[in-house]
Amino acid sequence: MKKILVTGGLGFIGSHTVVELQNAGFEVVIIDNLSNSKIEVLDNIQEITNKKPEFFNIDLRNKKDVKHFFNTNSIDGIIHFAASKAVGESVNIPLEYYENNINSLVFILQEMKNHKISNFIFSSSCTIYGQADELPITENSPIKPAESPYGNTKQIGEEIIRDASKVTNINAISLRYFNPIGAHESIKIGELPIGIPQNLIPYITQTAMGIRKELSVFGDDYNTPDGTAIRDYIHVVDLAKAHISALKRLIDKRNNESFEFFNVGTGKGNSVLEIIQKFETATNVKLNYKITDRRAGDVTAAYADVSKIQKELSWQNEKTLTEALISAWEWQKSVK
Ligand code: WQD
Numbered sequence: 001m002k003k004i005l006v007t008g009g010l011g012f013i014g015s016h017t018v019v020e021l022q023n024a025g026f027e028v029v030i031i032d033n034l035s036n037s038k039i040e041v042l043d044n045i046q047e048i049t050n051k052k053p054e055f056f057n058i059d060l061r062n063k064k065d066v067k068h069f070f071n072t073n074s075i076d077g078i079i080h081f082a083a084s085k086a087v088g089e090s091v092n093i094p095l096e097y098y099e100n101n102i103n104s105l106v107f108i109l110q111e112m113k114n115h116k117i118s119n120f121i122f123s124s125s126c127t128i129y130g131q132a133d134e135l136p137i138t139e140n141s142p143i144k145p146a147e148s149p150y151g152n153t154k155q156i157g158e159e160i161i162r163d164a165s166k167v168t169n170i171n172a173i174s175l176r177y178f179n180p181i182g183a184h185e186s187i188k189i190g191e192l193p194i195g196i197p198q199n200l201i202p203y204i205t206q207t208a209m210g211i212r213k214e215l216s217v218f219g220d221d222y223n224t225p226d227g228t229a230i231r232d233y234i235h236v237v238d239l240a241k242a243h244i245s246a247l248k249r250l251i252d253k254r255n256n257e258s259f260e261f262f263n264v265g266t267g268k269g270n271s272v273l274e275i276i277q278k279f280e281t282a283t284n285v286k287l288n289y290k291i292t293d294r295r296a297g298d299v300t301a302a303y304a305d306v307s308k309i310q311k312e313l314s315w316q317n318e319k320t321l322t323e324a325l326i327s328a329w330e331w332q333k334s335v336k
Contacts, residue, residue: 002251003027003074007060007108008081009053010037013123013180015189016240017079019048024244028053029073031060032082036194044188060104070111077119077251079243080108083153086198087127087297090150101153105160113168119250120172121243122161126232126263126302127151128176135269136305139176139261147297158261165258172258173246178232178265178304180239182324183331190331191236200275201233201325205332208285215287217272219294224301228272232265232303235319235327239264245313256312265304266317275325282322283329 004021008014009030014037021028022045030042030053039055046052058065060082083101084090090097105122112120128151129137130144146152161172181201183190196212197203206212220227242264249255270278276287309315 002076010041014081022049033059094149131299138305174261182327215289216292230269230301235324238317262309263304269303
């Protein structure tokens with residue numbers, strides 16, 4: 001049984017990917033420093049799959065600890081989620097973002113080279129495209145100057161991986177996520193934002209719960225049909241499954257290059273007001289919201305062209321937006 005290291009495996013996307021890895025017959029070991037996740041997620045994963053992943057509380061900024069881990073554990077592949085990921089926060093503390101997101105990546109790649117580990121999946125983001133000139137966004141869309149240090153760490157991360165893969169045994173796939181939402185059908189894992197949610201869906205579900213007074217819709221003067229910004233919202237379980245497809249491609253040596261990259265989305269865009277309306281219809285809960293100013297750094301519209309991942313990885317999202325919104329609501333109601 002191949003053993004896969006999942007860094008950040010107790011986080012939102014990481015935990016859903018651990019479940020799908022176990023379902024696909026992989027052995028999983030998690031590294032997480034619990035800076036943005038809870039140790040209880042480990043038991044929740046076990047409740048879903050009946051298999052408890054090995055867990056190491058390691059901070060990947062500590063080069064000695066990273067080296068020791070790889071000297072004492074035999075790994076067949078790595079899915080690397082661990083990173084700081086709040087766009088707004090990254091503007092205020094850029095050095096912490098570059099230290100965490102870049103140093104950790106370099107230390108892991110160095111150990112892959114030292115231990116001849118080939119298979120690497122990188123958690124990237126559609127934010128690297130900025131406001132694309134053409135929609136839907138393809139993988140050939142130009143990479144725009146990053147709008148935030150967070151987005152820049154994803155751009156730099158891909159360049160580091162590309163350069164390393166040219167001269168080492170590393171074969172890598174970068175998955176450029178659009179907007180992950182929802183929760184596992186068991187409602188035992190989901191999104192656990194700490195503090196005031198930055199992202200739309202957890203803010204909506206906390207407003208519906210009465211935890212937040214009302215949702216602010218950041219601007220209705222965009223050049224879109226209803227004036228609110230458009231995004232590609234993908235169910236987190238579909239996103240998790242894309243990682244399994246990418247990993248199998250590398251393990252089976254079906255990759256065409258040593259560094260490949262794929263958009264992961266549904267290929268459909270929805271505006272903020274459309275999401276609100278779909279949430280209210282799906283859950284029968286009326287949402288308090290008001291229109292406010294735009295949020296700095298937001299783009300007007302971003303949704304994926306998914307033909308490359310469909311063709312190369314035979315992957316396609318399966319769950320509907322309504323299923324994702326209902327699962328997010330069910331999860332919110334279950335959170336203590
Ligand atoms: C979605 C839409 C907001 C909150 C995020 C991450 C990015 C990437 C993709 C990881 C926007 C609007 C939001 C609110 C609102 N993920 N909104 N009121 O900004 O598209 O990108 O997911 O790599 O890194 O930042 O997602 O959920 O913050 O916003 O009106 O209270 O909802 O303006 O149009 P975003 P989001």
